[in-house]
Amino acid sequence: MFNLEEELKNLPELPGVYIMHAKDDTIIYVGKAKILKNRVRQYFGSNKNHSPKVVAMVSNIAYFEYIVTDSEVEALVLECNLIKKHRPKYNILLKDDKQYPYIKVTINKDYPSVFMTRTLKKDGAKYFGPFAGMQTVKTALEIVQKIFKPPLCKRKFPEDIGKGRPCLNFHISNCFGPCIKGNVSKDEYRKVFFDICAFLEGDHEKLVRNMREEMLEASKNMEFEKAASIRDKIDAIRKFEEKQKIINTDHQTDMDIIAGARLGNHYFVEIFFVRKGKITGRNNYRIDGTKDSLDGEVMSDFVTQFYAESEDIPREILVEYKIDDSGVIKDWLRAKRQGAIELLFPQKGEKRKLIEMVHKNAEIAAENYRINNIKLEEKKSKILSELAKKLSLEVIPKRIESYDISNIQGSDNVASMVVFVDGKPSKKDYRNFKIKSFEGQNDFLSMQEVIYRRFRHAIEEQNKIDEGTLKKENAKFLPLPDLILLDGGKGQLSSVMEIMETIDMEIPVFGMVKDSRHRTRGLVSTSGEIEISPIDSVFKFLERVQDEVHKSAIGYHRKLRSKALNKSELDNIKGIGDVRKAALMKAFKSVDNIKKASLSELLEVVDKRSADAIVQYFKEKN
Numbered sequence: 001m002f003n004l005e006e007e008l009k010n011l012p013e014l015p016g017v018y019i020m021h022a023k024d025d026t027i028i029y030v031g032k033a034k035i036l037k038n039r040v041r042q043y044f045g046s047n048k049n050h051s052p053k054v055v056a057m058v059s060n061i062a063y064f065e066y067i068v069t070d071s072e073v074e075a076l077v078l079e080c081n082l083i084k085k086h087r088p089k090y091n092i093l094l095k096d097d098k099q100y101p102y103i104k105v106t107i108n109k110d111y112p113s114v115f116m117t118r119t120l121k122k123d124g125a126k127y128f129g130p131f132a133g134m135q136t137v138k139t140a141l142e143i144v145q146k147i148f149k150p151p152l153c154k155r156k157f158p159e160d161i162g163k164g165r166p167c168l169n170f171h172i173s174n175c176f177g178p179c180i181k182g183n184v185s186k187d188e189y190r191k192v193f194f195d196i197c198a199f200l201e202g203d204h205e206k207l208v209r210n211m212r213e214e215m216l217e218a219s220k221n222m223e224f225e226k227a228a229s230i231r232d233k234i235d236a237i238r239k240f241e242e243k244q245k246i247i248n249t250d251h252q253t254d255m256d257i258i259a260g261a262r263l264g265n266h267y268f269v270e271i272f273f274v275r276k277g278k279i280t281g282r283n284n285y286r287i288d289g290t291k292d293s294l295d296g297e298v299m300s301d302f303v304t305q306f307y308a309e310s311e312d313i314p315r316e317i318l319v320e321y322k323i324d325d326s327g328v329i330k331d332w333l334r335a336k337r338q339g340a341i342e343l344l345f346p347q348k349g350e351k352r353k354l355i356e357m358v359h360k361n362a363e364i365a366a367e368n369y370r371i372n373n374i375k376l377e378e379k380k381s382k383i384l385s386e387l388a389k390k391l392s393l394e395v396i397p398k399r400i401e402s403y404d405i406s407n408i409q410g411s412d413n414v415a416s417m418v419v420f421v422d423g424k425p426s427k428k429d430y431r432n433f434k435i436k437s438f439e440g441q442n443d444f445l446s447m448q449e450v451i452y453r454r455f456r457h458a459i460e461e462q463n464k465i466d467e468g469t470l471k472k473e474n475a476k477f478l479p480l481p482d483l484i485l486l487d488g489g490k491g492q493l494s495s496v497m498e499i500m501e502t503i504d505m506e507i508p509v510f511g512m513v514k515d516s517r518h519r520t521r522g523l524v525s526t527s528g529e530i531e532i533s534p535i536d537s538v539f540k541f542l543e544r545v546q547d548e549v550h551k552s553a554i555g556y557h558r559k560l561r562s563k564a565l566n567k568s569e570l571d572n573i574k575g576i577g578d579v580r581k582a583a584l585m586k587a588f589k590s591v592d593n594i595k596k597a598s599l600s601e602l603l604e605v606v607d608k609r610s611a612d613a614i615v616q617y618f619k620e621k622n
Contacts (some may be wrong), residue, residue, distance in 0.1 A: 007063075017078045027578075030079055072325070092298055093288075166179055195207060
């Protein structure tokens, strides 16, 4: 049994990570601390200095655990990893954790090539980026191809020189033809790729200066075709330069510039990538659930989560607001970059102007989201009005619930309930059920059981609310739906209508029927089938609901089967969650070794409460 007072007393005065759990063992928050004892105890003190978000989180904490680390930097890294793995409800989450694309030039090889990659390696090649997306990389590679004409074919050099005829790209002047014997020497081949690197690095002046010298030399030697080719390259580079945004012509330091703008419960973060004084890319993020978070807190979480995934860390990072634990984060970034780094919060001068430029872009992103959201809400409202009209409903269905059954040949019967509020999925209201009243395959009985249990829970919760023993916002099965959509036809509909009459619930119920190819066909009521045109927006909405509930039911069924296959005896021990289980298995390699371990050996891996629980469990079992 978790004793809060005792656990708070036993907290060590060491750096580490603390993990907050809800009653169902779900991890709801992960944090780092310089001194665990001081930081964790703050949560359970007076609420007057806490934000509404922290107050809400603390009210849902059933127990906590912690992991001691050797330093604050180690705690920061572990915190990042745990947040990424568990995505806790009360942490600020960076949803877009994709790897950015780069352009790679294999200048470390005798015959280099140039292409896009998402993986950075210390292999001697040159990497350029990051770029904000594939289209940006594609455009950059097209410009490289137009100016320098590197080979696009899959021939290997020097092995394939002189083998076969040159391809079409050579004949249309889109390749300098290294495959033709005697056409291009190794040094000439490599020089093209050194020029590509200089171009991508942004060192255009030096590149153009060298090209001009080559052009004049070619002219003197009466190589007019070669001179004209070089002239065309110079013109193309100059035209490309005109399109590029130049940030600073005096200081060519690589930097990332980060700024943000608020919109209600959302925070829009914009990041610009500047390399060699020019913007090479940008991206923006929408971070939800930030209403009660300070600007510095959002920026701190963004920086740690973003650079945890990035291998390309520039010399300077400009951030709009001073971030929490900036010293620790800077040490971590320095170690990750393996070089000096500046984490700056400029308040004036040229760098402040850069921050303001990026901030304006974040404001534009927030405003575009607001406008698009309004349009989307109007569209959804129109669809729901049309749905109400087609189904002859008295009210527009603001809350729609849909149900589906999943099993494998009658085994492991489960059901899912998905909820759409104002036309969009409300995933926090989704519920899953294990069928308990019978074994075997019977979708009609399964649907009856699920509907009965769902509304029984609602009635019980309403009674508790009336008695004052439950807060309305903590109810899991309220409010009631305005419309129920079943994944199934007349059989499922009839079985559910029997239950609805028994429990005296007057809520419209319809079945979603499928065609012979298992695709959405329309709706069925007690009076018969309601045909809806496939090109109708209402049909598209129903198709989405049916797909969502089917995906949810299948996903829950797979999760249970996977959990059963991967179940460990450690799962039976109270207080041993995924984090501690992973630490124990890493240290002892098997459950048998954990059984044989002494208390002192266990204490080297987990805290005393967990070690005592493990010893007691296996003692009682034996």
